Amino acid sequence: MRLIVHNMLTCNIKGVINKFPLRIEAEKVIKKEVDFNPDFLRHMLAKIEWKALVDGARSMGYTELPDHAPDTERVESDESFLKKFHHALLELHLEEGSLVCQETGRKFPVDKGVPNMVLREDEV
Amino acid sequence: MWFLCVFYHRLLDFRKPEVEALAELFGEEDESPLQWRLPEHHHNDTPFHFVHLSSEEIAQNIAKRSLLVKGMYELWGEGASYEELKDSIERFPDSRKLPFLASDSTFRISVETFGKALTFDEQRERIDSFTYVPFKGKVNLKNPDHNFFLMEMDESEENNGLQPILQRRIFFGREVGFADRKLLPTFQLKSRTYLGPTAMDAEMAFLMANQAKAASGKLVYDPFVGTGSILVSAARFGAMTMGADIDIRVVRDGRGPDCNVWSNFKQYGLPTPVALLRMDNNLPPWRSGLKEIFDAIICDPPYGVRAGGRKSGGRKILKGTVDPYTVPEDKRTDHIPSTGAYSLVECVHDLLHLAARMLVMKGRLVFFFPVLRDENGSEVKFPEHPCFKLVAVSEQILSSRYSRVLLTMVKVEPYSEVIEEAARLMHLEFRENHLKWLEEGNIHSSVFKPSDTSEIRTDSKSFKDPKPKYRGKYV
Numbered sequence A: 001m002r003l004i005v006h007n008m009l010t011c012n013i014k015g016v017i018n019k020f021p022l023r024i025e026a027e028k029v030i031k032k033e034v035d036f037n038p039d040f041l042r043h044m045l046a047k048i049e050w051k052a053l054v055d056g057a058r059s060m061g062y063t064e065l066p067d068h069a070p071d072t073e074r075v076e077s078d079e080s081f082l083k084k085f086h087h088a089l090l091e092l093h094l095e096e097g098s099l100v101c102q103e104t105g106r107k108f109p110v111d112k113g114v115p116n117m118v119l120r121e122d123e124v
Numbered sequence B: 001m002w003f004l005c006v007f008y009h010r011l012l013d014f015r016k017p018e019v020e021a022l023a024e025l026f027g028e029e030d031e032s033p034l035q036w037r038l039p040e041h042h043h044n045d046t047p048f049h050f051v052h053l054s055s056e057e058i059a060q061n062i063a064k065r066s067l068l069v070k071g072m073y074e075l076w077g078e079g080a081s082y083e084e085l086k087d088s089i090e091r092f093p094d095s096r097k098l099p100f101l102a103s104d105s106t107f108r109i110s111v112e113t114f115g116k117a118l119t120f121d122e123q124r125e126r127i128d129s130f131t132y133v134p135f136k137g138k139v140n141l142k143n144p145d146h147n148f149f150l151m152e153m154d155e156s157e158e159n160n161g162l163q164p165i166l167q168r169r170i171f172f173g174r175e176v177g178f179a180d181r182k183l184l185p186t187f188q189l190k191s192r193t194y195l196g197p198t199a200m201d202a203e204m205a206f207l208m209a210n211q212a213k214a215a216s217g218k219l220v221y222d223p224f225v226g227t228g229s230i231l232v233s234a235a236r237f238g239a240m241t242m243g244a245d246i247d248i249r250v251v252r253d254g255r256g257p258d259c260n261v262w263s264n265f266k267q268y269g270l271p272t273p274v275a276l277l278r279m280d281n282n283l284p285p286w287r288s289g290l291k292e293i294f295d296a297i298i299c300d301p302p303y304g305v306r307a308g309g310r311k312s313g314g315r316k317i318l319k320g321t322v323d324p325y326t327v328p329e330d331k332r333t334d335h336i337p338s339t340g341a342y343s344l345v346e347c348v349h350d351l352l353h354l355a356a357r358m359l360v361m362k363g364r365l366v367f368f369f370p371v372l373r374d375e376n377g378s379e380v381k382f383p384e385h386p387c388f389k390l391v392a393v394s395e396q397i398l399s400s401r402y403s404r405v406l407l408t409m410v411k412v413e414p415y416s417e418v419i420e421e422a423a424r425l426m427h428l429e430f431r432e433n434h435l436k437w438l439e440e441g442n443i444h445s446s447v448f449k450p451s452d453t454s455e456i457r458t459d460s461k462s463f464k465d466p467k468p469k470y471r472g473k474y475v
């Protein structure tokens, strides 16, 4: 699981309020190179919850992201920022571990890189 | 500029929509629909069509990326006879002809016939008749700079079951581009390491990716990803992909470390999906506020028995347990949640809702929808949503009674709460119509059983076919 996806997911158990972001418990992190596409990154930057990305990256051992994302206009010229953003968003993989709901403690397992987000019948 | 667009005689309903989607992808004005014209005396299912495009470059890009364009040509002349053809070619301006006839270029003339075969000598004779075109270049049969085609379609003959045209027509033109069907043997399902019973055929998957305008820099999502065959085609066209499925054995395990959804991408050297998830599209875990994240959603939703839809939490209360059913503490980690049936109507509703929220503006939703082929030819009601405009409807006939229709919808309105209410009303109406229609034929039990082509012939007496006879699974 890459952080781009972590940034989209919550715990959808009924009644849970504080559900985003899910905390990452990393057991095995791998890195895979992905083609760099600045247009795609700029488009994504506008959609991303920045703090969740920064925290997620930290819990996977990557600490290079700035606390605040630069303005969208400045990003155009800031290649070094885009490279870091690219790495955090797309190249870090959580291969084994869990996504943990901060409120209920519910663990969504990530196994072979695939998060299992389906709820049990008593949670639906 | 008008181009002669010659199609393969396949998947007839998919041909123009493919060109239209690609025209938009390659920069043709997307507000105005493409203009099409038929040659004289031809009907809509003919291989020959004229299409208006703003440049040769667009025409070439469309043809190269398509699956169903046999050839796109700059027309130099046409006629009902060789005399008419000659007049017509002579009237075509020199300024358009001479650049392609120069002495330092190479060329080839090919003869193609429809509805009859020509001997080698007959072809020779036709090529030799072009003395009135001042070809100055050298002939090169293998790799010419310019490819010219003479195409002859004869009257009277039935062609492939296609109703005959009334008059012979001859075309002569310069080829601008053609479909790269070499993709198909490479990507055919037989070559796929991880296959499932409902994997999408490679040609259809590419057509779906074209409808979705999949391209580099875009993110394409399949909420019913299965073995990933639809996303493989989107990845081949450069898109980033993401998929989800409720079946964890398929989406996570496959048949082992080298035979799973990921390996289906790796085997072709394609980038693997940015994510594969196990989730229920009836209860998706998206964070609130997330929207307009995908450029396209493409899928073959779980209809019918072959891949019947499931959703979480449907199990009946077990005897002796207290309501509501709770999973015992010690069984929780390995517990596989039970699933309940997921009706077509509900499944389509969830899909439209997902797309309305998650697609960017002008993003495309491309999906199959099953239909009962109606003997009275009455209109089929397709699902609707106020955020979407239906831009293409392409039917693939599966048997004498069932078809599936590929629907292409474009997001034209942003998602909002007001829209949500309008969508709910549309959904209720659709649901009611659909329930009525379901009673007439049990589509769930039969639409996606592997199609039996023999049925098409044997059953035809009891069933008045609304589509012409030559239409079948591949046409």
Ligand SMILES: C[S@@+](CC[C@H](N)C(=O)[O-])C[C@H]1O[C@@H](n2cnc3c(N)ncnc32)[C@H](O)[C@@H]1O
Pocket (backbone or CB within 6 Å): B196, B198, B199, B200, B223, B224, B225, B226, B227, B228, B229, B230, B244, B245, B246, B247, B250, B279, B280, B281, B282, B299, B300, B301, B302, B303, B307, B308, B309, B310, B311, B312, B342
């Ligand atoms: C027709 S198959 C799609 C096959 C896929 N195109 C492929 O290439 O293998 C439908 C898929 O939807 C999945 N499915 C059924 N109900 C679902 C749900 N509620 N949420 C997500 N996926 C579901 C099934 O497990 C099945 O893999």
